[in-house]
Amino acid sequence: MQGGGNSKMMSPRKGEKDTFHVIHKVPSGDGPYVRAKHAQLIEKDPEAAIVLFWKAINAGDRVDSALKDMAVVMKQQDRAEEAIEAIKSFRDRCSKQAQESLDNVLIDLYKKCGKVDEQIELLKRKLRMIYLGEAFNGKPTKTARSHGKKFQVSIKQETSRILGNLGWAYMQKTNYIAAEVVYRKAQLIDPDANKACNLGLCLIKQARYDEARSILEDVLQGRLPGSDEIKSRNRAEELLQELEAQQSAFLLSTPLGRRVEELLQDLESSQPAVSLFSTPSDFNIEDDFLEGLDKMMNEWAPSRSRRLPIFEEISSYRNQLAC
Template sequence: MEEDVGVHGKAKGELLHVVHKTPSGDTPYGRAKHLQLVEKDPEGSIVWFWKAINARDRVDSALKDMAVVMKQLDRAEEAVEAIKSFRYLCSKQAQDSLDNILMDLYQTCGKIPEQIELVKLKLRNIYLGKAFNGETTKTARTRGKKFQVTITQVTSRLLGNLGWAYMQQNNHTAAEAVYRKAQMIDPDANKACNLALCLMKQTRFEEARSVLQYILNERLPGSDDSRILKRTEALMDEIESQALFSLVNITPSTTDDEIMETLEHLVGEWTPFGSNKRLPIFEEISPFRDEIAC
């Protein structure tokens, strides 16, 4: 009878491992994932994630998972320090994922300047061919599913992140310029909404209305998303309510000429001295003075 219970217990443990997709075996990382996913003990899982890192047990996953759990527990600043202190232990393949987590943590902590610098660094790396190993696509994984990501999509997403960061600094002129470039590369309805919001913040309501109308006419990827449509309609309503009462003499945080010079300087930093190495995607975003429709 005792042997049957033992066998049954072992089978149950194996079943939990399969259902919750936790690592098999009694390792620090395995214990951490069991505490996180099965016992729902995030604090306890952090203790074992630390042990896994110290024991060099699946460090890539342990550091990333620990940072995510810390964020869930409102310990985002600790997560930032953990990644910055221990990412050197992680593989080269894990660095991009760690950067993505770090960008999210910076946003959560309100560390906008740090977020901006990290986004710029990642854009430079794309330009220099350091991302994707110089290829135009890579295989990514989310929740166990593999899919292909293009360098165009990643570049547009990073520009979207940069635009949102500028918006948090109330630098709507800079945000507008960045969102227009993102729309030129890989247009979508969500970034178009953000572009419209930038224009509204500058009291350029007619321009914002035309951008939003573009979404309502379902002429952009994502235009049929119910959440995007709801946001678009809310922005349209806001335009109608604010247009008549807007202030005319608003001084932007940065002049058009200043932001154009800043963006052109950034592109200049991407250009390797004495080299014509240039990914095709950056040929498309160089003419920053062009008027680009969303």
């Protein structure tokens, strides 16, 4: 194990190669992709890495990894628009197995560029793939990697994660009703404190303060996974403070404020329950997709009714839910 930690070593001796590649997380070999990873991770030269990733793609050298890694480096260099075009232009050279990870990179790039509509469309396409059984290459779980560690992700967890991202995208468009719908669905599948905070914010934006308070208190009372994380607890406390301030301002701003809130609460409690995805026009997605999500929910939680008493009188807001 001699000299393996030398980050400047271009060609480690034969007995040191394995240690060198493990420590620095670079592949072995001498093709353009390997040189690109060396430039990226060892030499810390992103521009040189991008040039070499291009060469790897054109040479057909580990194209799946080269395109994805190049897009990530471009994003770090504030070249997200260029990265988007690269993925769109060259993803047809990549394997079927690589398409899902390329979609994940595209979603991050769309976020970076503020392309919310494109992000929403891609997230909905990923949900449709889950319903059709095309996600994870037809398997119930996949291996993911974060901060150098591998872990298993289930279809349920992935569905909830995608719905959470879709909810956040709707929030960027200030479409809080649509955001609420998908956050509610995500929480039914795989609840956590972070999505609960986002759902609470959606309700605050709609002046539905009592519902928001109840959800945020669930976080502070430790009733949800992730509630023990200080970041989630701090955010829940901040949102509660924002809630109290907005509610006070609302009630003091006009003598009709209190009466309006009472009428809204009466409306919410008096209307019949509707399906979480009430009609195809809510999201401009096909009938079979919406029915498929409900079918998945029934399979995952067969004792739970499809008609959920959480979206009373939502049909009157269909125009706000449409994309």
